[in-house]
Amino acid sequence: MSSYPILDQKDTRSGFGAGLLELGRSNPNVVGLCADLTGSLKMDAFQKEFPERFFQIGIAEANMMGIAAGLTIGGKIPFTGTFANFSTGRVYDQIRQSIAYAGKNVKICASHAGLTLGEDGATHQILEDIGLMRMLPGMTVIVPCDYNQTRQATIAIAAHEGPVYLRFGRPKWPVFIPNELPFQIGKAQRLIEGSDVSIFACGHLVWRALQAAEELKKNGVSAEVINVHTIKPLDLDAVLASVGKTGCAVTCEEHNRYGGLGDAIAQALATHKPAPQEYVAVNDSFGESGTPDQLLQKYGLDVPDIVKAVGRVMKRK
Amino acid sequence: MTSSPSVATSPETTVSELQRIASQIRRDIVRQVHGCQSGHPGGSLGCADYFTALYFHVLRHDPAKWDMDGKEQDLFFLSNGHISPAWYSTLARSGYFPVKELATFRKLNSRLQGHPTTHEGLPGVRMASGSLGQGLSVGIGAALAKKLNGDGKLVYTLHGDGELQEGQIWEAAMYAAGNKVDNLISTVDYNGRQIDGDVDDVLPLGDLKAKWLAFGWDVLETNGNDMDALLKTFATAKSRTGKGKPVMILMRTEMGQGVDFMMNSHAWHGIAPNDEQLASALSQLEETLGDY
Numbered sequence: 001m002s003s004y005p006i007l008d009q010k011d012t013r014s015g016f017g018a019g020l021l022e023l024g025r026s027n028p029n030v031v032g033l034c035a036d037l038t039g040s041l042k043m044d045a046f047q048k049e050f051p052e053r054f055f056q057i058g059i060a061e062a063n064m065m066g067i068a069a070g071l072t073i074g075g076k077i078p079f080t081g082t083f084a085n086f087s088t089g090r091v092y093d094q095i096r097q098s099i100a101y102a103g104k105n106v107k108i109c110a111s112h113a114g115l116t117l118g119e120d121g122a123t124h125q126i127l128e129d130i131g132l133m134r135m136l137p138g139m140t141v142i143v144p145c146d147y148n149q150t151r152q153a154t155i156a157i158a159a160h161e162g163p164v165y166l167r168f169g170r171p172k173w174p175v176f177i178p179n180e181l182p183f184q185i186g187k188a189q190r191l192i193e194g195s196d197v198s199i200f201a202c203g204h205l206v207w208r209a210l211q212a213a214e215e216l217k218k219n220g221v222s223a224e225v226i227n228v229h230t231i232k233p234l235d236l237d238a239v240l241a242s243v244g245k246t247g248c249a250v251t252c253e254e255h256n257r258y259g260g261l262g263d264a265i266a267q268a269l270a271t272h273k274p275a276p277q278e279y280v281a282v283n284d285s286f287g288e289s290g291t292p293d294q295l296l297q298k299y300g301l302d303v304p305d306i307v308k309a310v311g312r313v314m315k316r317k
Numbered sequence: 318m319t320s321s322p323s324v325a326t327s328p329e330t331t332v333s334e335l336q337r338i339a340s341q342i343r344r345d346i347v348r349q350v351h352g353c354q355s356g357h358p359g360g361s362l363g364c365a366d367y368f369t370a371l372y373f374h375v376l377r378h379d380p381a382k383w384d385m386d387g388k389e390q391d392l393f394f395l396s397n398g399h400i401s402p403a404w405y406s407t408l409a410r411s412g413y414f415p416v417k418e419l420a421t422f423r424k425l426n427s428r429l430q431g432h433p434t435t436h437e438g439l440p441g442v443r444m445a446s447g448s449l450g451q452g453l454s455v456g457i458g459a460a461l462a463k464k465l466n467g468d469g470k471l472v473y474t475l476h477g478d479g480e481l482q483e484g485q486i487w488e489a490a491m492y493a494a495g496n497k498v499d500n501l502i503s504t505v506d507y508n509g510r511q512i513d514g515d516v517d518d519v520l521p522l523g524d525l526k527a528k529w530l531a532f533g534w535d536v537l538e539t540n541g542n543d544m545d546a547l548l549k550t551f552a553t554a555k556s557r558t559g560k561g562k563p564v565m566i567l568m569r570t571e572m573g574q575g576v577d578f579m580m581n582s583h584a585w586h587g588i589a590p591n592d593e594q595l596a597s598a599l600s601q602l603e604e605t606l607g608d609y
């Protein structure tokens with residue numbers, strides 16, 4: 001398929017809420033925890049239907065991570081919900097010791113990630129969380145790209161044994177992944193086939209990458225677009241096969257240029273098949289208040305930025 | 318140049334003058350939040366009287382001599398950073414930056430970020446906040462620096478009541494009492510509300526007064542929407558500094574105070590009024606100093 005029609009406009013966090021509700025109905029071991037952001041995380045439907053399996057922790061994220069870790073002892077599958085900043089940076093050592101090192105089956109579900117949370121500004125716009133979570137041994141890191149995929153991923157991680165970081169966002173965003181497209185943890189999706197450049201993207205920027213590919217096509221550039229929804233473990237085969245064909249890579253993420261998807265791909269290429277790469281990522285800065293579109297533009301994460309990065313990288317082949 | 322006059326701070330400012338300033342600050346709050354269709358009017362309105370009393374009567378500060386170190390000035394730290402519109406209005410109206418800049422709140426390239434920050438160099442702000450629970454520790458640090466510098470001025474901090482659910486607050490509480498940080502006057506906006514509902518439903522704080530007393534603080538209680546009571550409480554609080562204990566003011570407020578439809582629930586914690594609601598809100602708040 002070379003084009004993806006917009007099926008709807010929905011926020012990815014609602015995909016999480018929908019997936020969690022389905023899990024509640026199908027798996028009695030699934031429990032939810034939230035730190036005074038039930039509405040923002042779209043966990044209210046789960047809370048309403050399964051009040052005895054929902055734990056309102058209050059504004060106490062460190063406590064939430066510890067309680068979640070404890071709930072796994074006895075077979076529960078805890079899904080914690082708060083903003084991405086308070087899901088990671090705020091509670092790094094609690095995650096590191098009580099969840100990752102202890103090998104506990106906790107699903108850390110994080111909304112309002114990246115710049116696109118908008119007006120709340122830099123204190124809430126974490127751009128370092130993928131890096132933080134990627135560095136933890138045994139942590140699976142998933143960044144789905146739209147509502148449908150976030151719903152699928154939420155359901156999929158319940159069946160995966162081990163700690164998971166699931167990152168999604170606040171704004172309404174195009175829904176374009178058909179429900180029939182299967183989601184498999186660790187398996188990247190080639191959304192557009194191409195031969196000149198491999199564009200690897202995750203999260204909200206997958207849609208931007210698809211738009212960039214359309215633009216490039218008009219200029220006679222054949223871009224392959226790969227949705228790397230699982231950043232760890234990285235789908236090495238998919239990365240190497242694509243770059244083996246195209247000879248260069250552009251990575252797109254709503255994250256700092258350090259530590260995220262770009263670095264994961266760069267590491268894979270450097271150690272297996274060196275090839276030129278360009279980053280579309282935040283250039284080592286904090287964010288600020290603004291609308292999602294304004295911020296993606298100002299911080300260089302928009303369609304023209306991807307197109308330009310492709311131009312640069314192809315010259316380096 | 319400001320589009321409307323700022324008000325000079327003076328210890329003689331009377332209760333009725335302060336109430337007039339608070340009314341303008343409340344107008345500024347709802348207009349800022351309406352202007353960008355985001356932000357937190359509820360807690361901001363509830364604390365408008367506190368900010369007015371503090372900046373226009375209590376604090377010994379000179380906006381014209383603002384600098385980061387604030388030596389020989391009283392300092393203030395906002396730990397519940399989401400009520401930034403109240404603080405921004407107060408800072409602008411007391412002369413820290415042009416009042417017209419309030420129109421840029423939460424917009425791209427503004428110094429008035431959604432949550433207060435030092436990153437854009439806004440005068441009056443000495444610490445970033447927004448992630449809750451961190452401001453008491455910062456206040457303690459600044460109070461310790463004052464002691465090291467032989468600076469007899471005071472440090473003030475403000476916190477939400479939901480914010481007290483964060484463990485760091487209690488680490489700080491223990492530290493301040495254990496180390497006799499007695500140049501610190503902290504206040505809790507005890508409005509009984511947070512995002513998901515009433516504090517008692519989300520996670521009850523229990524006997525808050527007994528808790529702070531047990532942690533070794535000197536505790537005062539007041540009505541944060543009664544200017545006269547606030548001034549008296551601040552005076553008492555000041556008189557209790559320097560006596561070996563940090564001072565806590567448990568300040569009862571009404572979320573949304575001054576705008577009838579924003580009161581009596583948690584609903585207006587973090588949503589913006591539409592045009593109609595703005596008009597209704599402004600009709601309840603006298604324009605006393607000139608809108609920005």
Ligand SMILES: Cc1ncc(C[n+]2csc(CCOP(=O)(O)OP(=O)(O)O)c2C)c(N)n1
Nearest residue numbers: 036360447448449477478479480510511512
């Ligand atoms: C560490 C952290 N967790 C969660 C949030 C999201 N949040 C912003 S305001 C708020 C509720 C705060 O309640 P309270 O302190 O009582 O303030 P009020 O609602 O009364 O203004 C929450 C949970 C945050 N800003 N920081």
Ligand SMILES: [Mg+2]
Nearest residue numbers: 478479510511
């Ligand atoms: Mg409150």
